[in-house]
Amino acid sequence: MSSAAQTPEQGPLRTQIAHGVRDSLGVGIGIFPLGVALGILVVQAGLPLWVAPALSIVIFAGSVELLLVSMLAAGAPLLTIAVTVFAVNFRHVFYALSFPLSRVRSGLPRAYSVYALIDEAYATYVLMPAKQLTSARILTGQVMMQLYWVVGGLIGLAIARALPAPIEGFEFALAATFTVMTVDAVRSRRQVPSALLAALAVAVAITAFPGNTMLAALVLFAALLAVRYALDARRGRNETGDGQAEGATE
Amino acid sequence: MTWYLIAAIAIGGVITFGLRALPFAMLKPLRKSKFVRSLGEWMPAGILLILAVVVLRDEIVARADQWWMVLTATAVTIAVHLFCGRRVLLSIAAGTATYIALVNLL
Numbered sequence: 001m002s003s004a005a006q007t008p009e010q011g012p013l014r015t016q017i018a019h020g021v022r023d024s025l026g027v028g029i030g031i032f033p034l035g036v037a038l039g040i041l042v043v044q045a046g047l048p049l050w051v052a053p054a055l056s057i058v059i060f061a062g063s064v065e066l067l068l069v070s071m072l073a074a075g076a077p078l079l080t081i082a083v084t085v086f087a088v089n090f091r092h093v094f095y096a097l098s099f100p101l102s103r104v105r106s107g108l109p110r111a112y113s114v115y116a117l118i119d120e121a122y123a124t125y126v127l128m129p130a131k132q133l134t135s136a137r138i139l140t141g142q143v144m145m146q147l148y149w150v151v152g153g154l155i156g157l158a159i160a161r162a163l164p165a166p167i168e169g170f171e172f173a174l175a176a177t178f179t180v181m182t183v184d185a186v187r188s189r190r191q192v193p194s195a196l197l198a199a200l201a202v203a204v205a206i207t208a209f210p211g212n213t214m215l216a217a218l219v220l221f222a223a224l225l226a227v228r229y230a231l232d233a234r235r236g237r238n239e240t241g242d243g244q245a246e247g248a249t250e
Numbered sequence: 251m252t253w254y255l256i257a258a259i260a261i262g263g264v265i266t267f268g269l270r271a272l273p274f275a276m277l278k279p280l281r282k283s284k285f286v287r288s289l290g291e292w293m294p295a296g297i298l299l300i301l302a303v304v305v306l307r308d309e310i311v312a313r314a315d316q317w318w319m320v321l322t323a324t325a326v327t328i329a330v331h332l333f334c335g336r337r338v339l340l341s342i343a344a345g346t347a348t349y350i351a352l353v354n355l356l
């Protein structure tokens with residue numbers, strides 16, 4: 001696939017692939033252990049071993065895969081699984097607004113790039129100057145990220161099978177990942193209003209909809225953002241500041 | 251069981267790909283919408299926060315008598331992240347190791 005994706009103005013293909021591999025290393029350090037955790041969880045949940053690679057190849061969306069392991073083990077209804085996947089992965093809809101897909105060759109390479117558009121791929125390439133981005137570079141980065149997942153999962157399976165007794169608590173890796181990503185996301189003050197609205201939404205959802213907290217929180221959050229948008233629009237978009245959005249919290 | 255697993259994973263795959271592909275197919279009208287752009291800017295931080303809270307709460311519900319372990323491990327995760335240079339892996343590893351140690355040793 002990569003051989004078809006050469007763009008001569010960016011130097012030889014080998015250099016582009018090397019760039020792609022290097023791009024993937026940073027997030028790879030985060031992806032690989034989560035893959036291992038996925039493999040361990042699959043074994044400890046009593047699911048067939050093929051579930052781990054199947055999740056990382058068919059779905060390929062880190063957080064949802066970890067969530068699905070416990071849902072599959074509990075035999076959750078297919079509709080609940082569908083709604084959960086839809087709700088959790090809905091954020092990907094917004095990645096299309098800024099991901100540099102136009103840099104990727106159309107056809108099969110572009111289809112793969114869309115399929116493999118995980119959070120980490122988006123975060124890696126969204127802010128990179130377009131000049132440095134080639135098809136081969138992006139694709140290499142994405143293929144590497146998927147490899148970290150799949151191989152990490154297989155290693156996790158092996159580790160779990162070799163353990164004498166189950167070790168509990170690996171599932172916390174998912175919570176820790178979201179916690180760290182949240183801390184990084186609200187680093188800039190502009191994101192604080194959104195975080196406050198989300199906190200409000202999830203608090204209401206936990207109290208009012210304990211059965212399907214995730215979906216209720218996401219829907220509520222979207223509704224609150226719509227209100228915020230309406231308020232911002234009324235006050236004039238030119239002077240959008242932090243103070244205004246805080247009014248929307250109430 | 252096997253068919254249930256296959257069906258569930260296939261459904262998850264189709265929905266995930268659909269969510270990633272559909273917006274690219276209708277990108278032009280979306281890009282023009284100020285509302286959609288604002289949502290794209292506002293949503294990530296909030297969605298991550300919701301994911302974190304929901305997953306942490308599930309863990310607390312699952313281990314009701316050990317709820318303080320979840321909070322301790324979360325505090326360790328955040329502290330390591332803020333004070334040890336925001337290295338994502340290090341923070342996740344520290345929090346997860348803390349949790350595993352607490353759950354298995356106490």
